[in-house]
Amino acid sequence: MARKRKKPVIELTYNWGVESYDMGNAYGHIALSVDNAAEACERIRQNGGNVTREAGPVKGGSTVIAFVEDPDGYKIELIEAKDAGRGLGN
Incomplete structure (x- = not known):
């Protein structure tokens, strides 16, 4: 059973190879844990x-993720709760 968190968690990432951002896209995306990504x-x-990336394991790992967009086009990553605290390479 997935461990329930009492407070929201935001995963901050660094985008390698990006030299600069324009105003309005100063971050890559937010990530939210869900019980079942599919x-x-x-x-x-x-x-x-x-839905811009269907639920499935990350390349080279077993963590199940998906990507969706909000109404403004901002990316949101969904990470299955059982994998949320493990890191994406696991």
């Missing part, structure tokens, strides 16, 4: 949302 994608899709 189910979350389906709910988002049913409510008119845009």
